[in-house]
Amino acid sequence: MMRSGVDRAATAPHYSITMLAPAKIKVRERTHKENLGQFLTPTEVSDFIASLLTALPAHVRLLDAGAGAGALTAALVRRACQPSSGVRRIDVLAYEIDPSILPALRRTLAECEARCLANDIVFKAEIRHADFIQEMSSSLSGGLFSAIPPSINVALVNPPYKKIQTTSPERLALRAVGLETSNLYTGFVGLLARVLEPGGQLAAITPRSFCNGPYFRPFREDFLEMMRLHRLHVYDSRAAAFSTDEVLQENVVFHAVKGGAQPKHIIVSSSSGATGASV
Template sequence: MTVELTSILDSVRNSVNGSSCRLERSRIGQFLTPARIARFMASLFEREREHVRILDAGAGLGALFAACVETMVSRNYRPLSIHVVAYENDQKILPYLKETMEWCKSTCQRAGIPFQGEIRVEDFIAAAIAQAEGRLFAVHRERFTHVILNPPYKKIIGESATRQLLDAAGFGVSNLYAAFVWLSAKLLEPGGELVAITPRSFCNGPYFRRFRINLLNMMSLHRIHVFGSRNKAFRDDDVLQENVIYHMIRGGRKPERLIVSSSEGADFDKSRSRSVPYDHVILPGDRDAFIHLVLNDTDDRLMEKMEAFTTSLVILGVDVSTGRVVDFRAQEYLRYLPKEGTSPLIYPCHFVSGFVSWPDESGKKPNAIAVSPQTMDLLLPAGYYVLTKRFSTKEEPRRVVAAIYDPNRVEAALIGFENHLNYFHAKGKGLSANLARGLALYLNSSLFDQYFRLFSGHTQVNATDLRKMRYPSHEQLLRLGAHIKHQMPDQAMVDEILEKECGING
């Protein structure tokens, strides 16, 4: 049974994942863990324990805790006892979960290991908050040696009871998976280990900042595994998500080095693994605690090249903001063609050869916005601005695409930028011409794009992420800008100019 359990669960998972059930699981953000992933996750636990207490919150079929039991029973050093606590409140899946718990019990009995299994049909978040708070009359505070998680992936609605409960307890997060990981980590005993598979989105950006900081203060990161393909980790569920698996230990000193590995999907026998300095993954002094996934020697060289740039947007006197015009909210003021009483409205479709080409008469998007008291707060004074697209797909050749808004090419006193764009500006006004050109060239360089992909797991290009990036000095940007005339040079020339003017080795 110890050899076959997770494989048996895979066949059950495929049976449970019928089309109607799959839609329901997608609605609640729960995706059942394939056997190969469960086994890999269980293999990451390092420490030997005499008495093992395993927490699996959002257990589903129980593949994760079953893989833990399977792994521990097969090791030379076996625990003296195993206790599993599994949270699951989906009534449809409970019969399968009970069978898994019985299989674990039988396996431990044959190995001569006392086993206790509990299935708690209740809301994990509410139960965990009661445990974590540890108030005078709270329930007994239990602690676990191991946590293994594939939590639900779903945004928490702002006014929901779950959000109110989390906020009141000081666990304010925007997604269920972060809440599950944070609360589970709080339930670990000192030295306890956590292995989780979640979206990569928590590694950077403002939405998970509080979660990231608290988790990394409480836990030391020892291993992180990245999936190269968005659709292979949970292939049967049609999930397009950049997933990572990570192993952390409660408390203790941060390791000098950690393991970063990667694979396309669940083909872990073909994974690439490397030891990386901890400070290359979580940069010292970074108040946002971004997690950089340095997967290979190319990524190391990128990090080294970017060290040549030490200037921030603050030092440059430049800021970046998200376009103010949300088109569906301002629909009554939008016009497909410019006319008297309107100002240009710029969308990503206006990007042509590194500049804004306006108007676009294809009819796909409006070209103008009516100027009125209701729209004045959405408009900016004419000037040189640098724009970037906010959204891309992972498969696109570039994540960061920049264009220059040149006021000499568009006759207008005011300008509107749609919400699918970010715009670089100087206190709400335009930049100098050469500074804008130089900044746009840098943003369109291969170096910037590759580093941004390393730095950010999102397919979005957020203003917050752009603020965190390193930039050339003011003088270097002016020299870069002098190379741009009527259009952006081709990619090879952009990269050559950057290397020459900024002293970057190819």
């Protein structure tokens, strides 16, 4: 496992966090990307995901699992730097397994630190170049040599989309913490639900396949036992959210809170997914 902080000297003052467009980050071939099941989050989608969070705590402890180039963290920082946010400190734990994307992630986090500094917000970040499922499952299972799970009150995720076999290391790791699922994306979401503190918020973009059908019933029951769904947004177009990557999954964005009473009404919305489309 490699840990890396943000190098304050790695960037000149630059406060706009102009995210590197996923289409312009030439760090991996398409086949490599598909092997990992990972597709980078467009800036417009990242901003929408971050907008679903309710009032942010003064001290944000963010877990960005499968961080990619850092689009979701950057979106949260843009929101936190608004005058009315009330945020005074942001601690980020960013997981990314692909070494080829780490330079872009480091640059984004350095820009986030610079913008926070300009807005009197303390910003600290740690990058873990590690397998999120293996490491977090080990932490949660409480083995003799396991690390203590982090204290997290906000989780943002665009998880990898890939089926996992019954006897795969990922499936076995998830099963060890009581999570039975057949896809990486539900594994990521299920682990995030477990590590969030009571009242913590999760906002995510995933395939909509978990919403119905027998394959994902154990996951739905497990997730809804811990989390209270507040918002569900559906993209009408299969490809619009990830148009540059030719992703043909039907995607949803959702916001949920750990524990508490189930809201009387769940907000459901839809859009084409195109830039500037109405919600």
